[in-house]
Amino acid sequence: MDWTTEINAAAMRTAGHIQVTPVMQSLGFGLDYPIEMKLEQMQHTGSFKARGAFNTLLSQKVPAAGLVAASGGNHGAAVAYAAHRLGHKARIYVPEMAGPAKIALIRDSGADLQVVPGAYANALEQAQTYERETGAMQVHAYDAPGTVAGQGSCFAEWQSQGLEADTVIIAVGGGGLIAGAMAWFQGAKKIIAVEPETSCALHAALASGAPVDVEVSGVAANALGARRIGAICFDLAQQNHRDDRLTSLTVSDAAITEAQTALWRERRLLVEPAGATALAALTSGVYRPAPGEKVAVLLCGGNIAPDPLG
Structure with a gap:
């Protein structure tokens, strides 16, 4: 499939229907290097x-x-x-x-x-x-070409906003979002896939060499709790993993909730646990950028339970 064409078409097709979400540079969270964040929790209905x-x-x-x-x-x-x-x-x-x-x-x-x-x-x-x-x-949540191309438009948009990062860190559930990233960047960026330790369908699939069923639980399970990774994501991930353009990591529930709290305390950004999972890879030290490596983090969702103003 010509993913570049499909994603560009999706971006044009959905223009006027979706929000162009903001990007911010941030220095903090106990890190000694700046990160760029894209705030997809500000998208319609609170997620990408x-x-x-x-x-x-x-x-x-x-x-x-x-x-x-x-x-x-x-x-x-x-x-x-x-x-x-x-x-x-x-x-x-x-x-x-x-x-x-x-x-x-x-x-x-x-x-x-x-x-x-x-x-x-x-x-x-x-x-x-x-x-x-x-x-x-x-309308499949993650394993359909139309879904993946739509999610890929997030990264086309981010690139048009001046994304300079060498590495983009993304939380993974069923794989539609990170599939969109891999389809768009096509190896031009290193991608870090981050999953909760207790809901890690992509991590398990890469370790097994094929999609497998996993147990699902934990603080982010209602957003990242796919039992099996999508076939589109797995096919893209296998190739990127072989080429060392994709790294799969897992983080603890404690690391996720700590990152979620840090986003609120330091930047007044309210995100759900899934929305903080990518950042948790940095704040917990599970991923440590090389000296001079420019890092970007996608905040994917903000539907907190319970609603803080509900």
């Missing part, structure tokens, strides 16, 4: 997911049966928002572990919300059943 949702809906014909999506929370909110803005009906399946803030965000969009027991994988099973029974269009 709106990019993939709008790209998918704008690039395909939506059937009369409408849309269906399974989500840990953020993707469902993005699909519900995009569907509402574009005049489509949508049914969203989320697991109970999505939490009250994300569930309320989806419900407030007017989507048909279905809360199911278990984790993301259980929600996906029910969404697939609904798709088969009704003919609704499935």
Whole structure:
């Protein structure tokens, strides 16, 4: 696939529907070097997911049966928002572990919300059943070309904003966001994939040589809790990993919550645990840049549970 063409098309297609999110330079967090951060928690519905949702809906014909999506929370909110803005009906399946803030965000969009027991994988099973029974269009959270190209537009946008970093650090759940990064940069940047120790589908897949099922738990599980890494992400990751352009790391829940707290205390940036996971690789020392290495961090989501002003 010509990912550059697909991502450029996604960026043009979604212009006017998504926010251009800000970038900031920061020196702090106990680090002795500056970092650049892109604030995707300021995107519509509080995460980067709106990019993939709008790209998918704008690039395909939506059937009369409408849309269906399974989500840990953020993707469902993005699909519900995009569907509402574009005049489509949508049914969203989320697991109970999505939490009250994300569930309320989806419900407030007017989507048909279905809360199911278990984790993301259980929600996906029910969404697939609904798709088969009704003919609704499935909007996959991470493992679909339209989703990946939409998420890739985040990095095209960042580059147009003057991204100079040698290394970009990104949190990983199912892999749509980091797949978009790998598809866009094509080896021009080193990419650090960061996952919680207790939800690490990409890390396990790279160690095993193929996607495998993992147990999912921890403070960021409702956003980064994919049981198995997406096939698109894995294919891109394998090549980048072999070429030493991708490093896969894991961080503890404690490191994630400490980074989340530091973002609030030092920069008054409210992010959910998933949104702080990439930064946690630096603040915990799991990743140590080489002297002179320029580092950038993506803050991917801000849907905190409970809502601090709710």
